[in-house]
Amino acid sequence: MPNMSFNKAPMPEQDPRERSRNFSEVSMGYTETLAKSEALRCLQCKGSPCMQGCPVNVRIPEFINLVAEGSYEEAYQVIRDTNSLPAICGRVCPQETQCEQYCVRGKKGEPVGIGRLERFVADWHMAHVQDTVGAVKKSGKKVAVIGSGPSGLTCAGDLAKKGYDVTVFEAFHAPGGVLMYGIPEFRLPKALVLKEIETVKQLGVQFEMNMVVGRIHSLDELTEAGYEAIFIGTGAGLPSFMGIPGENLNGVYSANEFLTRVNLMKAYQFPESDTPIKRGKNVAVIGGGNVAMDSARCAKRLGADHVYIIYRRSEVELPARREEVHHAKEEGIQFKLLTNPIRILGTEKGWVNCIECVSMELGEPDVSGRRRPIEVKGSEHSFDVDIVIIAIGTSPNPLIKMTTPGLNTQKWGGIIVNEETGATSREGVYAGGDAVTGAATVILAMGAGKKAATAIDEFIKNKSGR
Amino acid sequence: MYQIIKKVVLTPSIKLMEVDAPDIARKVEPGQFIILRIHEGGERIPLTVADFDREKGTVTIIFQEIGKTTLMLGTLEEGECILDFVGPLGVPSNFEGVKKAAVIGGGLGTAIAYPQAKKLHGMGVMVDTIVGFRNKDMIIFEKEIAQVSDRLFVTTDDGSNGRKGFVSDVLRILIEDGNKYDLVVAIGPLIMMKVVSNLTREYGIKTIVSMNPVMIDGTGMCGGCRVTVGGKTKFACVDGPDFDGHEVDFDEAMRRQSIYKNEEKISLEQHLCRLGGVLNA
Numbered sequence: 001m002p003n004m005s006f007n008k009a010p011m012p013e014q015d016p017r018e019r020s021r022n023f024s025e026v027s028m029g030y031t032e033t034l035a036k037s038e039a040l041r042c043l044q045c046k047g048s049p050c051m052q053g054c055p056v057n058v059r060i061p062e063f064i065n066l067v068a069e070g071s072y073e074e075a076y077q078v079i080r081d082t083n084s085l086p087a088i089c090g091r092v093c094p095q096e097t098q099c100e101q102y103c104v105r106g107k108k109g110e111p112v113g114i115g116r117l118e119r120f121v122a123d124w125h126m127a128h129v130q131d132t133v134g135a136v137k138k139s140g141k142k143v144a145v146i147g148s149g150p151s152g153l154t155c156a157g158d159l160a161k162k163g164y165d166v167t168v169f170e171a172f173h174a175p176g177g178v179l180m181y182g183i184p185e186f187r188l189p190k191a192l193v194l195k196e197i198e199t200v201k202q203l204g205v206q207f208e209m210n211m212v213v214g215r216i217h218s219l220d221e222l223t224e225a226g227y228e229a230i231f232i233g234t235g236a237g238l239p240s241f242m243g244i245p246g247e248n249l250n251g252v253y254s255a256n257e258f259l260t261r262v263n264l265m266k267a268y269q270f271p272e273s274d275t276p277i278k279r280g281k282n283v284a285v286i287g288g289g290n291v292a293m294d295s296a297r298c299a300k301r302l303g304a305d306h307v308y309i310i311y312r313r314s315e316v317e318l319p320a321r322r323e324e325v326h327h328a329k330e331e332g333i334q335f336k337l338l339t340n341p342i343r344i345l346g347t348e349k350g351w352v353n354c355i356e357c358v359s360m361e362l363g364e365p366d367v368s369g370r371r372r373p374i375e376v377k378g379s380e381h382s383f384d385v386d387i388v389i390i391a392i393g394t395s396p397n398p399l400i401k402m403t404t405p406g407l408n409t410q411k412w413g414g415i416i417v418n419e420e421t422g423a424t425s426r427e428g429v430y431a432g433g434d435a436v437t438g439a440a441t442v443i444l445a446m447g448a449g450k451k452a453a454t455a456i457d458e459f460i461k462n463k464s465g466r
Numbered sequence: 467m468y469q470i471i472k473k474v475v476l477t478p479s480i481k482l483m484e485v486d487a488p489d490i491a492r493k494v495e496p497g498q499f500i501i502l503r504i505h506e507g508g509e510r511i512p513l514t515v516a517d518f519d520r521e522k523g524t525v526t527i528i529f530q531e532i533g534k535t536t537l538m539l540g541t542l543e544e545g546e547c548i549l550d551f552v553g554p555l556g557v558p559s560n561f562e563g564v565k566k567a568a569v570i571g572g573g574l575g576t577a578i579a580y581p582q583a584k585k586l587h588g589m590g591v592m593v594d595t596i597v598g599f600r601n602k603d604m605i606i607f608e609k610e611i612a613q614v615s616d617r618l619f620v621t622t623d624d625g626s627n628g629r630k631g632f633v634s635d636v637l638r639i640l641i642e643d644g645n646k647y648d649l650v651v652a653i654g655p656l657i658m659m660k661v662v663s664n665l666t667r668e669y670g671i672k673t674i675v676s677m678n679p680v681m682i683d684g685t686g687m688c689g690g691c692r693v694t695v696g697g698k699t700k701f702a703c704v705d706g707p708d709f710d711g712h713e714v715d716f717d718e719a720m721r722r723q724s725i726y727k728n729e730e731k732i733s734l735e736q737h738l739c740r741l742g743g744v745l746n747a
Contacts (some may be wrong), residue, residue, distance in 0.1 A: 015727035071664075111476075171552070171683070172683065173549070173552075186630075211489075212550060212552060212555065212684075212685055215493070215554055216489050235687075238687065239687070241689065247699070248692060248694060248718055249697065250721060250725045254690075256689070257682060257689060257690045265682070266507070271732055273508075273732060274507060274508050274509035276509075276730070277729075278726075349721070350718075350722075397686055398704075428575055
């Protein structure tokens with residue numbers, strides 16, 4: 001009998017007052033009982049509408065049915081068939097705009113908690129099953145993957161399954177890209193990310209850390225070294241600044257710097273870890289996306305009394321996930337909506353002490369369909385802050401483009417590819433993820449990595465005349 | 467892991483290490499830098515490459531022990547390893563069309579100016595090198611840099627060796643004596659590079675400085691190393707570290723260099739305290 005409850009089985013969470021002082025994971029995940037009960041809400045629809053919302057085509061009703069039966073490992077295998085990083089996707093995908101958006105149960109009440117179930121299954125597998133690798137017939141052909149974020153990991157994993165010798169080149173000392181440096185521990189525990197990457201390593205993928213491709217090896221040199229194809233998954237890591245006065249004052253961070261210090265370098269454990277970070281009493285975060293929410297919630301956990309999100313549109317337009325906005329509010333983050341900073345002011349010694357803003361109102365929709373914010377005359381106002389974090393977006397890192405002749409890019413830096421295959425303007429070079437689209441989602445990057453792996457396989461097979 | 471092949475103690479607080487890093491050694495050019503991390507939980511620090519040997523596959527770094535990380539690095543011996551060693555980073559120096567140059571190194575900057583002088587000298591450029599130290603005990607790399615200079619001028623702040631005074635004093639004299647430099651390369655403390663840049667601006671001599679701001683990744687993804695150059699924000703790790711000295715906002719750079727002064731002190735004190743604990747145990 002299906003469970004006809006209108007609401008998702010609630011997921012246990014840390015108390016907001018408690019969790020805003022630690023970096024442990026906020027959501028604690030389903031128990032078996034909760035998972036089974038939620039799985040029974042799935043109606044096993046013919047045609048599986050939910051699947052059209054999943055960029056990597058997880059066979060959703062099939063795995064959920066197995067959860068309902070208590071066959072968790074079988075459910076895991078169904079997910080892993082198309083998704084290399086289920087414990088991550090279950091946590092960070094914006095399911096409300098993907099799989100769950102198409103769920104029939106969502107028409108009357110809440111959709112099935114697909115993400116929560118995926119997470120449960122992946123966590124259950126990690127806790128109970130030792131992975132073993134089946135023998136893969138090696139083709140003896142080498143492929144290079146640049147960047148070890150979600151697109152690179154997925155592409156590498158899929159190619160390894162197809163028998164290629166895959167080497168991933170990563171600029172940082174740790175793999176994972178944004179999963180390691182960007183998304184905080186309290187949303188995505190790093191031990192879990194490393195464990196998911198371990199499953200990719202077990203497929204035989206080699207990882208070379210500390211390799212800034214473009215500086216240490218050029219794409220041409222990789223080709224000369226015998227790599228038959230190259231996948232570029234270098235992400236969109238170049239931070240945008242606003243260009244307002246005071247942005248170079250001490251205490252102004254890009255969200256990338258702030259989050260890298262906190263997440264990758266564990267600056268919240270300073271001085272036990274060596275990387276320092278400035279802890280503010282009053283912190284302003286500029287922007288309204290997930291990165292802004294992550295930055296604000298980190299600043300709160302570092303001990304700030306007041307953390308403000310400054311966003312120039314209104315609450316409905318906030319690009320962050322609803323769940324993250326909700327969590328941020330629960331933790332006491334204050335939202336200054338319809339507000340835009342015009343300058344940052346500092347002390348004589350050059351430290352931030354104040355931010356000046358104007359109020360905004362929403363005008364007619366612009367080309368993107370969003371109502372354009374317009375400054376309200378005479379609405380200048382300012383308040384005290386000692387740290388400012390700028391989270392207004394990122395664009396693709398230009399290093400590969402700068403050092404690779406013949407690689408065509410958009411004016412804003414995105415690598416131009418064939419949408420079906422990920423093929424770039426250079427033969428044998430493929431790209432995907434944020435490096436192509438600009439900042440998007442983990443799951444879209446994974447989808448792009450998957451597509452490119454298929455295309456690379458075909459490209460190499462055709463090349464070798466098989 | 468990157469093995470330390472050779473270690474030389476240049477002064478009690480300045481050490482040289484030749485590190486086994488063949489991929490970097492093959493590619494690196496003067497002006498570029500590396501980022502290293504000693505151990506798990508360690509921070510990433512940038513160090514300019516002081517020399518390299520493509521055949522041996524080694525990269526030479528020279529550092530002064532000023533905080534926890536450099537002190538810990540200084541305790542590593544030949545045969546031991548550095549956990550992470552990333553490079554080459556930054557853009558190589560560009561010396562096209564230069565006929566006569568003055569290379570200026572201040573303190574530790576002397577070692578960092580060495581590959582620049584070596585490259586210029588190797589290109590057939592006339593090189594006058596001016597190096598300055600606080601006192602005679604701080605002098606490093608004198609012999610090496612002499613070999614790649616047409617003329618070498620050594621100064622000490624207190625006159626304990628060479629000429630008394632600052633590198634900028636010597637540069638002014640040389641310029642006023644009629645030496646026609648078409649390039650000045652200044653590498654050392656920000657204040658020295660600022661003074662030199664102000665001086666050469668008077669004479670309209672092109673001046674390159676090598677910035678060394680706070681960095682994390684060194685690949686252009688955070689902007690922690692931003693420097694205002696000609697009124698525009700630049701990332702020293704990808705746009706530099708070389709910049710036109712006449713365009714750099716040195717006052718801002720000096721201010722930004724001090725962001726973590728307190729934290730650096732806490733980190734160092736705690737480290738020394740722990741060392742003391744171990745020694746007393």
